[in-house]
Amino acid sequence: MSKKENTTSQLTLTWRRLRRNKMAVVGLIIIAFIILVAIFAPYVAPHDPLKQDFRMLRKSISAQHWFGTDQLGRDILSRIICGAGITLKIAFSAVLIGFAIGTIIGLIGGYYGNKIDLAILYVTDILLAFPGILLALAVVAILGPSVIGVVVAAGFSSIPQFIRMTRSVVLSEKQKDYVMAARATGENNISIMLRYILPNCLAPLMVLFSLRLAVVVLIAAGLSFLGLGVQPPSPEWGAMLNEGRAYLQTAPLISIFPGLAIMILVLAFNLLGDGLRDALDPRMKR
Amino acid sequence: MISYVIRRLLMVIPILLGITLVSFMILQLVPGDPAQIILGLEAEPEQLDALRQKLGLDKPVLVQYAVFLKNTLKGDLGESIRTRNDVVAEIWPRFLNTLRLTVTSILLATIIGLIVGCIAAMRQNTKVDYIVMAGVLLGISTPTFWSGLLIILVFSVNLGWFPAGGATGFASLVLPAVTLAAPAAAMTARMARSSLLEVFRQDYIRTARAKGQKESKVIYKHALRNALIPTLTVVGLQFGYLMGGAVLVETIFTWPGLGRLLVDAIFNRDYPVVQGGIMIFAFSFVIVNLIVDILYAYLDPRISYE
DSSP, X not given: OOSOOOHHHHHHHHHHHHHHOHHHHHHHHHHXXXXXXXXTHHHHOSSOTTOOOTTSTTOOSOSSSTTXXXXXXXXXHHXXXXXXXXXXXXXXXXXXXXXXXXXXXXXXXXXXXXXXXXXXXHHHHHHHTSTTXXXXXXXXXXXXXXXXXXXXXXXXXXXXXXXXXXXXXXXXHTTSHHHHHHHHTTOOHHHIIIIIIHHHHHHHHHHHHHHHHHHHHHHHHHHHHTTSSSOTTSOOHHHHHHHHGGGTTTOTHHHHHHHHHHHHHHHHHHHHHHHHHHHHOTTSOO | OHHHHHHHHHHHHHHHHHHHHHHHHHHHHSSSOHHHHHHOTTOOHHHHHHHHHHHTTTSOHHHHHHHHHHHHHTTOOOBOTTTOOBHHHHHHHHHHHHXXXXXXXHXXXXXXXXXXXXXXXXXXXXXXXXXXXXXXXXXXXXXXXXHHHHHIIXXXXXXXXXXXXXXXXXXXXXXXXXXXXXHHHHHHHHHHHHHHHHHHTSHHHHHHHHTTOOHHHIIIIIIHHHHHHHHHHHHHHHHHHHHHHHHHHXXXXXXXXXXXXXXXXXXXXXXXXXXXXXXXXXXXXXXXXXXXXXXXXXXXXXXXXX
């Protein structure tokens, strides 16, 4: 990575390596497919996701209802299609919150060092002491169960990860000649941070972004599954799983399909994240 | 070594203090009047005043935190708003149940993860390796609140081998522990595999092979020991994620643990229980990592104790 490259060529290089990674391409295709489904949900969904039909309760797979119907006679396939948008919106906005706040704090800490950095490191260590869904639960305890609550909770739990990653890259970048040169030409600190250092942090941050999307989908769906997130009748996948749980013995399909959808999306983000990491790390095989 | 342990212990203190501050803030950051939210809109002003006084909300924030910290140090986390029980008394048996679940899971995950990871590393770039890596990805990507339901469906509803929920002896521990262990086993396998592959590239392994050492001995005596060390740190981190995951798994299997208590307390807006529960989770995570770090230094003489 020490070769002299500007950001665009580094990005093209990454893209070229990524394209050769079959797993990452599969991940990208799945993500693109789910995004398309989410955008065109109203046209693709065969039925109204909220329309109840009491003559069609908990039916199995049929030509009319490919994934069967749920406990209120709603079409499960249509609900999953319409839930894709909810899940994607929550996931992307949550990780964006984590990315924006975490990166700024990490930049400041890594760049200025000294006491500011120590304080930031301390706060990060404390936040990381609340692993996984626990930090999100603390936020939900404050804000109460709602869509906004889930977004803030899942986003908040990504902040320490972004701070750590940005900070560590900044610490190594700021030693380099181009930063010295920028300083010598009289650039101010903010400009050096944003225009010089930040672009060089983007590659590892992209990997983290993708992997965090996977985690955040699990956290958000988990919160909704617990009843602390998106509320029914909204066709959010975690909430659907929770509703279907009561009918596990008689109509397992109600729980199986939304769970499968969550798993596929998370898998796709993980594939992409791993692929990006391999593409960016020249020490890896291939 | 001893000075390292002491220094490491001292480093934990500010983190524990920070955890108490975060837990304290939960009640402070609730939008609006917490007393009103807890008691509802139809509460009488006297009731509200009484509750505010009980929660200490009528005092300045700094005083409130000082009191909170003092009580926490004394082991007093207040009184549950719903049950009026002492929070510590409420949390403790639940916490032990969560520990039973997470400790079983971490043992399962570590044993399975290490074995599978080693097998994959020894057969790098073969079919076995690819199957293991695919399994790892699936393990990491599958939500436990879904795999748990499938496991109930197969092993409890259809086969009837294990109870679907509750805490009735060892049999009831099996399914939740397996569910919770799966993603952790996947992550451990991945870590074990990559650290073994890293070790395989080292000169001392080549030397061992060059001197005609048997392959099994190279692996067990030279490679495995060194690969275990980075894997161990991951196990410490895993413990935290298992405790987070326990919140979901306990709900699926109606396991009476701290996670379930915490979720119920959030529903009931029982803030003292929420604060106490989150604090205990974070405390135990920090303490487990402290133990792991000390073990790590003990096992790896290369670590300097400065």
